[in-house]
Amino acid sequence: MEGCILEAEEIIPELNHIELERCRRQMMLPDFTLEHQKRLKASTALIAGIGGLGGTAAIYLAVAGIGKMIFAHYGNLTISNMNRQILMKHDWIGKSRVVQGKKTIEEINPDVEVEIYDERTSEDNVDKLLNGVQIAISARPNFHERRILNNACVRQGIPMIEAAMNGMEGYLFNIIPGITPCLNCIYPEDNPEWEEFGFPVLGAVSGLLGCLMSIEAIKILTGYKKPLLNKLLYFDAGGMEFKEFKAYKREDCIICKHLPFTKRKTQILSELYDYSC
Numbered sequence: 001m002e003g004c005i006l007e008a009e010e011i012i013p014e015l016n017h018i019e020l021e022r023c024r025r026q027m028m029l030p031d032f033t034l035e036h037q038k039r040l041k042a043s044t045a046l047i048a049g050i051g052g053l054g055g056t057a058a059i060y061l062a063v064a065g066i067g068k069m070i071f072a073h074y075g076n077l078t079i080s081n082m083n084r085q086i087l088m089k090h091d092w093i094g095k096s097r098v099v100q101g102k103k104t105i106e107e108i109n110p111d112v113e114v115e116i117y118d119e120r121t122s123e124d125n126v127d128k129l130l131n132g133v134q135i136a137i138s139a140r141p142n143f144h145e146r147r148i149l150n151n152a153c154v155r156q157g158i159p160m161i162e163a164a165m166n167g168m169e170g171y172l173f174n175i176i177p178g179i180t181p182c183l184n185c186i187y188p189e190d191n192p193e194w195e196e197f198g199f200p201v202l203g204a205v206s207g208l209l210g211c212l213m214s215i216e217a218i219k220i221l222t223g224y225k226k227p228l229l230n231k232l233l234y235f236d237a238g239g240m241e242f243k244e245f246k247a248y249k250r251e252d253c254i255i256c257k258h259l260p261f262t263k264r265k266t267q268i269l270s271e272l273y274d275y276s277c
């Protein structure tokens with residue numbers, strides 16, 4: 001199959017008895033099998049931004065038993081990060097976030113490998129960050145870096161989970177090249193409401209979105225259940241309203257218009273992972 005989602009014959013790793021016991025409760029889920037768990041163990045995720053959003057997603061990917069994560073986040077921890085960045089501890093203020101984030105994950109689940117880059121996502125490093133990756137978590141606080149990641153994921157056929165919040169609101173959609181619209185289809189122009197530094201947010205709102213991102217990543221990586229496809233999930237936690245909007249591919253999208261978006265490809269993915277496209 002095209003793209004970087006794992007195929008059945010690529011599932012190799014065996015799980016040790018601690019890993020099996022750690023994931024025992026999720027393997028009690030109806031239809032969640034050892035093969036699903038092995039697919040997760042065989043997977044690598046890029047977490048582009050380990051703040052309130054990506055840090056939360058990383059924790060739940062770690063406890064679920066993902067094999068490897070690559071953390072990319074530039075800069076040191078500040079006190080104003082601490083209302084939402086649950087990978088971090090107060091005593092670590094002033095220290096590198098990726099170094100400390102790796103430490104937290106290793107303490108939570110020592111069977112997860114973590115590779116770190118104290119860097120922003122850029123044209124120069126994006127291919128390095130995506131090397132060996134099967135899914136990307138888009139969690140940087142600016143459109144510039146998200147576009148670079150989207151463009152590289154489309155180019156390389158790597159699924160990307162896109163989510164962002166502002167105040168009490170959040171959105172999420174999945175980008176699977178050739179199957180769904182890309183970030184540029186949905187946002188051909190930057191959202192002027194985004195303020196990279198100092199946007200208001202309740203930590204639990206970014207945490208909620210981070211949880212949703214990890215759930216979608218686990219579904220896409222393992223083939224368990226059905227990820228959100230060609231839809232955008234929006235919520236306003238203020239009124240506790242959740243809505244879905246249909247997401248359309250932009251025919252003139254300069255990033256993904258070359259992709260075939262064939263029915264056949266959709267069917268292949270559907271057969272492999274029981275997606276409802």
Ligand SMILES: [Zn+2]
Pocket residue numbers: 181182183184185186250253254255256257
């Ligand atoms: Zn597009």
